[in-house]
Amino acid sequence: MTLFDAITTPLTRRLREGLDRIAAAMRADEWGVAEEAGLTPTQLHALTFIAGRGDAGLRLRAVAEHLGVTQPTATDSIAALARKGLVAKLPEAQDKRAVAIRVTPAGCDVVRAIGLAMTSAERALETLTPQEQQTLLALVIKTIRALQQAKAIPPQRLCVTCRHFRPYAHEDAELPHHCALVDAAFGGRHLRLDCPEHDAAPQPLLEEAWRAFERAP
Amino acid sequence: MTLFDAITTPLTRRLREGLDRIAAAMRADEWGVAEEAGLTPTQLHALTFIAGRGDAGLRLRAVAEHLGVTQPTATDSIAALARKGLVAKLPEAQDKRAVAIRVTPAGCDVVRAIGLAMTSAERALETLTPQEQQTLLALVIKTIRALQQAKAIPPQRLCVTCRHFRPYAHEDAELPHHCALVDAAFGGRHLRLDCPEHDAAPQPLLEEAWRAFERAP
DNA sequence: CAAAATTAGATAGGACTCCTAATAAAAATC
DNA sequence: GATTTTTATTAGGAGTCCTATCTAATTTTG
Numbered sequence: 001m002t003l004f005d006a007i008t009t010p011l012t013r014r015l016r017e018g019l020d021r022i023a024a025a026m027r028a029d030e031w032g033v034a035e036e037a038g039l040t041p042t043q044l045h046a047l048t049f050i051a052g053r054g055d056a057g058l059r060l061r062a063v064a065e066h067l068g069v070t071q072p073t074a075t076d077s078i079a080a081l082a083r084k085g086l087v088a089k090l091p092e093a094q095d096k097r098a099v100a101i102r103v104t105p106a107g108c109d110v111v112r113a114i115g116l117a118m119t120s121a122e123r124a125l126e127t128l129t130p131q132e133q134q135t136l137l138a139l140v141i142k143t144i145r146a147l148q149q150a151k152a153i154p155p156q157r158l159c160v161t162c163r164h165f166r167p168y169a170h171e172d173a174e175l176p177h178h179c180a181l182v183d184a185a186f187g188g189r190h191l192r193l194d195c196p197e198h199d200a201a202p203q204p205l206l207e208e209a210w211r212a213f214e215r216a217p
Numbered sequence: 218m219t220l221f222d223a224i225t226t227p228l229t230r231r232l233r234e235g236l237d238r239i240a241a242a243m244r245a246d247e248w249g250v251a252e253e254a255g256l257t258p259t260q261l262h263a264l265t266f267i268a269g270r271g272d273a274g275l276r277l278r279a280v281a282e283h284l285g286v287t288q289p290t291a292t293d294s295i296a297a298l299a300r301k302g303l304v305a306k307l308p309e310a311q312d313k314r315a316v317a318i319r320v321t322p323a324g325c326d327v328v329r330a331i332g333l334a335m336t337s338a339e340r341a342l343e344t345l346t347p348q349e350q351q352t353l354l355a356l357v358i359k360t361i362r363a364l365q366q367a368k369a370i371p372p373q374r375l376c377v378t379c380r381h382f383r384p385y386a387h388e389d390a391e392l393p394h395h396c397a398l399v400d401a402a403f404g405g406r407h408l409r410l411d412c413p414e415h416d417a418a419p420q421p422l423l424e425e426a427w428r429a430f431e432r433a434p
Numbered sequence: 435c436a437a438a439a440t441t442a443g444a445t446a447g448g449a450c451t452c453c454t455a456a457t458a459a460a461a462a463t464c
Numbered sequence: 465g466a467t468t469t470t471t472a473t474t475a476g477g478a479g480t481c482c483t484a485t486c487t488a489a490t491t492t493t494g
Contacts, residue, residue: 002392003399004407011350011406012342016243018357018410019338020262023240025369026233028285031482040450040481045237060472068245073452075473080450097460097471121236124363125229128356133228136356139349140235146341152242175219182220189228190221193235248453257452257479277443290481292444297479314442314489 022121029119036117037110038084042067044114046077050087050103051111052194057090057100065154086110134189138216141191145210157198159191160213161206164199167213239338246336253334254327255301259284261331263294267304267320268328269411274307274317282371303327351406355433358408362427374415376408377430378423381416384430 008014030041039047049066050058064074078101081087086107092098103111125133141160147153148161159165159179169178175185181197192198201209225231247258256264266283267275281291295318298304303324309315320328342350358377364370365378376382376396386395392402398414409415418426 002403002407003401004392004403008407008409011347011354012339014410015342015350015354015357016336016338018354018361019236019239020243021361021370021373021410022236022357022364023243024283024285025364026237026240028369035482042451061470066241068241069452070454071472072454072474076451095460095471097458099472119233120364120367120369121233122229123367124360124369125232127363128359130228132356132359133232135352137228137232137235139345139353139356140232140239142345142349143341144235144238146344147239147242147337150337150340152245152337152341153238156238175221184220186219186221190219190225191231192225193231193238252453259480278441286481287483288443289445289483293480296444312442312490314487316443 022124025124026119026121029121033114033117033119037114039110040080042069042077043081046074047081047086047103047107048111048114050101051107052196054103057092057102059098060101062154063101068153081107130189134187137191138188141193142214144193155200157192157194157196159195159198160210161201162195162198163201163205164197165201165209167209168216239341242341243336243338246338250331250334250336254331256327257297259286259294260298263291264298264303264320264324265328265331267298267318268324269413271320274309274319276315277318279371280318285370298324347406351404354408355405358410359431361410372417374409374411374413376412376415377427378418379412379415380418380422381414382418382426382430384426385433 027041030044034041034044037044045067046063049063060074060078061071063078064071067074067077069077078087078089082089086104088102088104089099090102092100125136128136141158144153144156145158145160148156155161159177160167164180166178166180168176170176170185172185175187177186177188177191178184179186181199200206244258247261251258251261254261262284263280266280277291277295278288280295281288284291284294286294295304295306299306303321305319305321306316307319309317342353345353358375361370361373362375362377365372365375372378376394377384381396381398383395383397385393387393387402389402392404394403394405394408395401396403398416417423
């Protein structure tokens with residue numbers, strides 16, 4: 001126990017505050033990006049989320065959970081997007097209570113246009129070395145997984161929770177992992193946070209893979 | 218250039234999205250914490266910021282920049298806090314246009330009560346090993362510094378931009394750094410993001426210290 | 435020094451966020 | 465078949481957050 005252990009706030013507290021500072025910058029960024037498309041940051045988040053999983057049509061509840069807001073708030077935002085013609089709400093055949101929210105062609109255009117924008121957060125992250133970026137990615141993934149396990153956020157489509165993920169299957173230090181779906185090797189810098197092909201691994205398999213991933217060489 | 222380099226989105230993009238997911242969890246957290254004090258997340262941020270630098274009294278503009286919002290929005294939030302009796306707006310002697318915003322005793326109580334709350338983000342960060350936490354801290358600091366240099370956020374009171382910071386002044390791998398103000402050694406895990414004693418280093422000195430910090434052993 | 439430009443903050447107006455509480459309908463459970 | 469749960473909407477209200485505009489005080493300039 002050193003002097004500084006006594007006088008500084010806990011490390012996790014400082015980490016949260018630091019992430020908060022970065023988040024503040026990202027939020028300010030988002031106003032700039034969103035406004036070009038005539039949207040608000042919340043609408044932008046909702047729209048990109050819906051576009052990213054557009055195939056099947058999304059439930060309102062899923063959007064609410066992803067945004068981390070209540071259902072009525074999600075109703076508001078989706079209504080705003082629908083008014084602007086960027087998403088459509090179709091009735092679901094199986095469940096007559098539910099709606100299937102899908103992105104419209106106009107919505108797709110907006111998402112594509114926005115996807116190219118480079119935020120100041122990304123520029124800041126580019127100042128890190130490739131090695132540092134990869135390290136940060138691994139730490140972010142671990143944190144997200146912990147949040148997911150604590151049910152603070154809904155399940156994410158992470159490589160590390162996927163049925164097809166084979167951690168450290170190869171000797172190659174550059175590309176140690178393997179994706180059984182595309183049957184190809186990949187590296188830590190390629191790990192995805194939201195893979196369209198994600199297929200949740202069953203619990204026992206998942207835990208085994210996670211342990212293998214954690215005790216990185 | 219491997220297969221995965223071609224099919225994954227850029228690493229910085231994924232990093233931003235990952236940080237966004239963590240930020241979403243933190244925002245949801247904040248509603249819980251803030252509501253116990255009868256506040257909103259924005260008011261909570263403003264209040265803790267004001268309390269953290271209460272000595273001199275803050276300008277409205279400083280609050281706006283810290284929150285990453287426009288000045289009228291800050292006026293709104295400060296007015297709400299003033300209505301609740303948690304901050305006070307005093308006229309400034311030197312500049313009759315300006316106000317000095319200070320936290321009241323009641324505001325101090327609220328800040329103290331809130332400071333003890335443990336968010337799910339912090340619990341998630343606790344699942345990282347101490348070494349990982351320290352690594353993450355260093356990466357967060359580098360990112361914040363980059364954001365600061367890009368003027369995406371206002372100057373922060375980081376150890377690494379302080380006049381009293383001596384990076385790697387000691388052989389001890391555990392406590393390599395030195396703070397000339399308290400004249401004591403400290404480690405990477407102690408680096409602060411918002412030190413009350415911060416005194417901005419002049420440009421040339423700052424750059425030299427930063428280079429020394431970056432080429433970590 | 436006086437006119438012009440800048441700066442600090444407040445105000446007005448409006449869209450949207452975001453909550454809780456209450457409602458309605460469909461689906462699941464017992 | 466009668467609850468209970470789930471899905472989504474509506475109503476009401478405080479607050480966020482923007483742009484644009486305004487006033488007053490300070491600083492800069494000619």
